[in-house]
Amino acid sequence: MPLKDFSILMTVILIVIMLIIPLPTGIIDFLIIINITIALIIILVSMNTQEPLQFSIFPTLLLLVTLFRLGLNVSTTRAILGNQGDAGNVIETFGQFVVGGNALVGFVVFVILVVIQFVVITKGAERVSEVGARFTLDAMPGKQMSIDADLNAGMISDIEAKERRQKIEREADFYGSMDGASKFVKGDAIAGIVIVIINIIFGLVIGMLQEGLPIAEAANKYTLLTVGDGLVSQIPALLISTATGIVVTRAASEGNLGHDITKQLFAYPKMLYVAGGTIMGLGIFTPIDLFVTTTIAAALGVGGFMLLKTQEKDRMFAEEEESSPAAEEDDIKSPESVVNLLQVDPIxxxxxxxxxxxxxxxxxxxxxxRVVMIRRQLAIEMGMIVPVIRIRDNIQLQPNEYCIKIKGSEIARGELLLDHYMAMSPGVEDENITGIETVEPAFGLPALWIAEDTKEQAELSGYTVVDPPSVVSTHLTEVVKRHAHELLGRQETKQLIDHMNESYPTLVEDVTPSPLQTGDIQKVLSKLLQEKVSIRNLPIIFESLADYGQMTKDTDLLTEYVRQALSRQISAQYVSEGEPLYVITVGASVEKLIADAVQQTEHGAFLNLDPEQAQQVVQSVMTEVERMQETGQMPVLLCSPAVRMYVRHLIERYIPQVPVLSYNELEPTVEVQSIGVVNMQ
Structure with a gap:
């Protein structure tokens, strides 16, 4: 066990010993000085922190120190009343030297200390702790929303957002703890008063009855010792109470308490002239000693003059630094500026x-x-965490133009008319609906930009009318869906694995890091996203990977096994309940041609098909797809599991929007109706 951890444990054990076992006066003296030292260190640390969380252990430390002081009170009381007034050198020194041997004066000083601590500092610190805890908890939702807004605007990264959320939680815990810990300070002050009264009363009784002292001598002896004990106890308690008030009233700043006080108190040097003049007036027009007022007024005047000169120099230096070409050149030449230019935003x-x-x-x-909703929608639909979407203006674009980039490359571009609405025809044109011809950017459908006064008429005619923000959010959503497989890297996959590990640790352990690495899992998930298959149901995906990961490392083959395990999800994606699935089937001759062209290598299988035959297959598929689209139905290509991925690889360059399914990916309850067959021409 480390020495520092062992020392804390020994401190707790020492508190218990002080409560039970009588201690020699030498040890008591030693512990009293330690108590004063700890209190002094705590108040100095509290003055040098820049924000409360830098001293987050303070509530617990406050409890331990309070218990230590109360244990020490028990030991000193036992020594005063049980050793015929021999309580050690420190207590006797405080009783004789500090208060001049006058028991009445010492008692008055002790009462004043208790009043200052209990009525002023402790009461105020308790109230501030209570209000701070309440306001911190009330402000948590607003702070969380602010973090989400900054994250979606691209002003902060995911890591920074996580750190800020953790800080908010720690602040709430801290102020809640301080609200409770301040009650210990209040109780400690009350206990100090009670202990002093008990010591004085029972000291008189012991002095007169057991030692046979006169009442005046007994009162003087035990009152001095009790006051000395009270002072050595209340001075550290006063320091701790003051530290509590400093911590709970401390706001985050750039410096410590001393720095902030000097910076903010003397921020207006001319006010020192006003204060100095007022003090000088008191010396002139009142009987107050003129030497005292003149000295203070002169010090204020000199201080104000020096602060004004310092501020003027700082202002001129700052202006020179800002306008200096060397500063700009140094900034350009700095290595950090080059490194920052290498950052490429995902979206x-x-x-x-x-x-x-x-x-x-x-x-x-x-x-x-809308960006927040897009990220939430895609998390639900696709099961992936969409990276932060960086939003910025670009003067190189046309005024009404926008573009979407994925990893620095432009993917899509569009144009909006903010004072118009986009209307898409239901198939039957209405000659009364006129506007500016355009193309709906997300799906490439013909559309019109119509004025607001035409909107109601267009809706009555069956047109789909959307406002510009909806147009751009739909376009952005479709672009992210289309390129979701590019946005899912190893880092994002690791986040998904870590999130799943919280609920399914055994399942994750069976998959990674053995037999599959994070990169292997990322490839499988990426292939699923590329074909618009949601990866939200990670437990089923990992069950398949756990079953077949021991058999093969081929990610294409593993993807096929995962797709078959997701048959219910895939079926629901393409089939409405109670309706048949209309498909284009791949003919037996084409399947045999593709199966015979598959070549196995040590790096996996690939399709080695004659280019002319490949072109014939693709052309046949495209013909059937166009025929199916003419009937107003969504084309789906159906083939056997053995050739599904090769068929997909064959057509994805030409018609990537057509889904390719295998028989094993459909639920047995799905009614399949073939309305076309792909054959060799």
């Missing part, structure tokens, strides 16, 4: 200056709130 949304009202909350823009 960026840039817009021209004409679209600033979209993101400006003061102008009614709700883009930041």
């Amino acid at each position: 960026e949304f840039e817009f021209g200056y004409g679209l600033i009202p979209l993101a400006d909350a003061n102008q009614g823009g709700d883009l930041l709130d």
Whole structure:
């Protein structure tokens, strides 16, 4: 056990010993000086902290110190009353030297200390602790929302957001603990008063009855000792109470208490002239000694003059630093500035200056709130944590133009008219609905930008009418969905694994780090996302990986096993309840052609198909897809499990939006109706 941990344990044991076993006066003297030292260290530390959480152990420390002091009170009381007044050198010194041997004066000083501590400092610290705890808890929701807003705006990273949330939780715990710990300080002050009264009363009784002393001598002897004991106890208690008040009233700042007091108290040097003049007036117009007032007034005047000169020099130096070309050149040449340029945001949304009202909350823009909802929606639908979407304006874009970038590369671009609505035809055009022709950016459908006065008529005609913020949020959502597999890296996969490990530790242990590494799991999840399969049901995915991970490391094959395990989810994705699934089936000849062209290597299997035959297969699929789309149905390609992934690889470059399913990925209850067959032409 480390020495520092052992010393804390021994302190607690010592408190118990002081409560039970009589201690020699030499040890009592030693413990009294330690008590004063600890109190002095605590108040100095509390003055040098910049925010309360830097002294977060204070509530617990306050309890231990209070118990130590009460244990010491028990030992000193036992020594005073049980050793015929021999309580040790320290208590006798405080009783004789500090109060001049006058028991009445000492008692008055002790009462004043108790009143200062109990009525002023302890009462105030208790109230501040109570109010601070209440206000901290009430402010938690607002602070959490502020962190979420900064995170979604890209002003802070996920790590910074997590640290800020932890800080808020620690602040709530701290102020709650301080609210309770301040009650110990109040109880300690009351206990000090009671102990002094008991010592004086029973000291008189012991002195007169057991020692046979006259009442005056007994009162003087035991009152001095009791006052000395009270002083050595109440002085550390007063320091601890003051430290409690400093900690709970301390706001976060750039410096310690001494720095803040000198900086803020003397922030206006001219006020020192006013104060000095007032003090000088007191010396002139009242009987107060003129030497005293003149000295203080002169010190204030000199101090104000020196502070004004210092502030003027600091202001001129700051202006020179800001305007100095060397400072700008040093900033450009600094290695940190180059490193910062290497940062590439996962997702960026840039817009021209004409679209600033979209993101400006003061102008009614709700883009930041929509981004929050997009991330929540994709977490529910796709099961992945969407990275922070960086939103910024770009003067290089046209005023009404915006673009979406994935990892620094532009993926999509669009244009908005903020004073118009986008109307998409239901299939039957209405000649009365006129506007600016455009293309709906998310799905590429023909649309019109119509004026607000035409909106109601368009809706009555069956048009789908959406406002510009909805257009851009839909476009952003679809782009993120389409490129979700690119956004899921090893780091994001590790976050998902860690989150799952909290609920399914055994399952995670069976999958990673053996037999599968984080990179292998990331590839499987990425392949699922690439084909629009949600990875939210991680337990089922990991069950499959645990079952088949020992058999193969081929991520393509593992993905097929996972897809089959997700058959209920995949079936629900493409089939409405009670309705059949209309599909295009891959003919037996095509399946045999593909199966024969599969070659196995030590690095996995791949499709080695003749280019002309591959083109024929793709052309046949595209023909059937177009025929199915003409009937208004969503095309789905169905084939056997053995060739599903090879069929997918074959057509994904030409028609990536067409899902390819295998028979094993459909529930037995699904009714399948084939309305087309892919055959060799």
